[in-house]
Each structure stands twice: as structure tokens, then as C-alpha cells.
Amino acid sequence: MKKLTIAIDGHSSCGKSTLAKQLAAKLNYSYVDTGAMYRCVTLFAFNKDLIVNGLIDENSLVSQLNQINIHFQYNENLGKSETFLNDENVENEIRSLKISDMVSPIAKIKEVRAFLVEQQQKMGKQGGIVMDGRDIGTVVFPNADLKLFMTASVEVRAQRRFLELSETDNFASINDIKKNIEERDFIDSNREESPLRKADDAYVLDNSNLTREEQLAWILEKISNLKI
Ligand code: DC
DSSP states (O other), rough: OOOOEEEEEEEETHHHHHHHHHHHHHHHEEEEEHHHHHHHHHHHHHTTTTTEEEEOOOHHHHHGGGGEEEEEETTTTTEEEEEEEEEEOTGGGGGSHHHHHHHHHHHTTTTHHHHHHHHHHHTTTTTTTTESSSSSSIIITTOOOOEEEEEHHHHHHHHHHHHHHTTTTTOOOHHHHHHHHHHHHHHHHOOSSOOOOOOOOOOOOOTTTOOOOHHHHHHHHHHHHOOO
């Protein structure tokens, strides 16, 4: 079978990356977490003092985008891929609520999107890739072989994110997490540049009541029915 390009989009914290990782491991494909790339740009902006009191110095950020180098590296000990910003491992830092609170405003900036989309398209040029984000099936790979649009209730998503964060040093209360998820959903869905929306040819998966195994079985069945 040809090496597929699989696009997974959907709301914040609904398990896109969990499913994308499961699928990539099962098919022996590479996995790209595009949200991590927007998070890296946000961390870069903080590190350069380009975000002050919640205000972003967009012009300076755009003029410094060429200083941003993002790559992913597989950590054998942890059995997962980690995100590097200019050769520094920032995997945990980019998941903090401080970054989550500013990442959607950063992801609204047209030049930031163009900068990252170009890299994402290069990464997926050969196929054999599972990529998750908000605009993968609509903008990055409009011709993807399989598109999935995921969602789940806000309560379920907040609970899952809470458990995930409690495994790292990034503590946050359930209420703060829920508020952040709702705000990001709103900004991501209503922005001018590539808003989050379901591609016409995407399957919808609401995984509020599905286990990890069930959602994997669900998508594998869709893949086995592909006419390629
Ligand atoms: O998937 P995530 O929650 O880590 O993504 C963080 C933010 O990045 C999300 O609120 C919106 C933005 N994003 C985006 O605009 N486009 C993508 N392809 C991926 C993420």
C-alpha cells in the first residue's frame, strides 16, 4: 500500500496527538505535532521579551522568525518524540499554561502561519506521515489521503489535560484549564487566517466516550476501507 498522508484536526486537548502517535506507531509513519511548533514560536517570543502584559510585538516577532529553528527528536528512553527550539529541549516548557494562554494569539499571525506551514509541507512531502493541528486537512495537506476532525466535550478535555499536566511540573487547576480550552477554541475557530474548521471530506470523531483502543480501531477501519 502507498505511504499515506493522514491529517488530524480538531479542538484543543481532544486527544489528537494521542491518536496521531498511536497511528504513526502502528503504521510505522512519522508523526508531526504542529501545535508544538506554534508553541515554540510563543516560547521564542517570551524569551525575546516580545510579549509584555499579554501584548505581542508582532512586527519584531515577524522580523525574527528566521532565527527560529524547530526540530523533533525521538527519545528512546521515554519512547516518544520531543520538541527542540534552537537545539534546546523545550518539550515540557511549551506545555505550560503560560504558553497555552498566548499560543492562540500567536497562531493568528499570518506570517507565523506561512513560516510554519511551509516547513510542515516539506516534512510531509514523501507521505508516510500523520500530522495533527488545526489546518492540516484544509491548508497544509488539502489532498491528504485521510482526514479526521476530532472533538470531545469541554469537561472531558479539561479532565484529560489536567491529568496530563499533573504528570509534569506544570500544575494548573481544572477551572483554569477549562477556561483556556474554551478561549483557544474560540480564537482558533474565529480567526481570519486558516480558522479551525472541518474539511468537507473529513471524518468526524467525537471521542468523549471512547477509549484509546476504541479510537485507534475506529480509524484503522477507515484506513482499511480507503480506495487507493
Ligand atoms: O495542538 P495544541 O493545543 O498544542 O496547539 C496549540 C495552539 O496552536 C492552538 O491553540 C492553535 C494553534 N495551532 C494552529 O493554529 N494550527 C495548527 N496547525 C496547530 C496549532
